[in-house]
Amino acid sequence: MPELPEVETIARGVKNRLRGDRIVEAWFGSRPQSFKSPPARQAKGLAGCTILDVHRTGKHIVFELGAGQAAMQPQRRQSKSAPNPPVAPDAQWIVHLGMTGRLLVTTQDSPVAPHTHARLDLASGRELRFVDPRLFGRLEFRDLRDGAATFQASGAEPLTIGAREFAEIFHRRRMPIKAALLNQSLLSGVGNIYADESLFAAGIGPRRRTNRLSAAELERLRLELRRILNHAIRLGGSSVSDYVDADGERGFFQLEHCVYQRTGEPCRRCQTPIRRIELAGRGTHYCPSCQR
């Protein structure tokens, strides 16, 4: 299940492979759940666009697109020396992987996997495919020339948020801290794994109400969350090619979880069995001794 570190790694991998390539034609399937904007409009908008950049915002992968040939010119002029200057995009394609969504870069003749909901034919002869068995992922196209707003995450960015803003966000709420970490309108990108792991690292019980946490505890949580996310990004980086190319989720779960899905196993710090409860509708794992 891709959270911030996985999405960051995938976005980097896709960017390295596809930047500068052009979408010749796009095909969309017939599962309406997958499409945040109408599939016919997405296909029409994507056709002919050049992929200028790919990056992560929250758990979303954002493709910055240039319409037609004009977008390629600045890249050609600059190709050898300095990095390309930023080019204002004409459109964006926004991919949310949900739980089971994957982006695959394949050749055009490779067999189409079940649950493939979108295929983009590329000028390089390759194909970018969106595969998503559980249909929790979403695809959206925004034509910025039509006045659509640039995509923005609803919550703050966990890797860069400062101490004051972090404290302000959580201090006003009364919900359990675990629920708050999962709330994407507060922080964007944290999912179940990293919520549990960061709370363990910070020594905070998942049921604690956010407004009852001390300033020191909130700051500890902010720093541990950032540390764990960055650590996971470093681990994920090594396996991006496997993931994007073919079948591998291999490598993405190298991260040594301390609590997540370790119910009943001994805490790595104090040997107390890890406990599992349900909180905010999610399985929640914690050490009853280390987390207060």
Added chain:
DNA sequence: ACAGGCTCCTGCAGGC
């Protein structure tokens, strides 16, 4: 405005 619960969807693990 906020908190919390429900729902979507399918693959897989575990039990009988």
Added chain:
DNA sequence: TGCCTGCAGGAGCCTG
């Protein structure tokens, strides 16, 4: 061996 049940979860929506 094969079927059935329950579980996994991101985020939008609904209710209190």
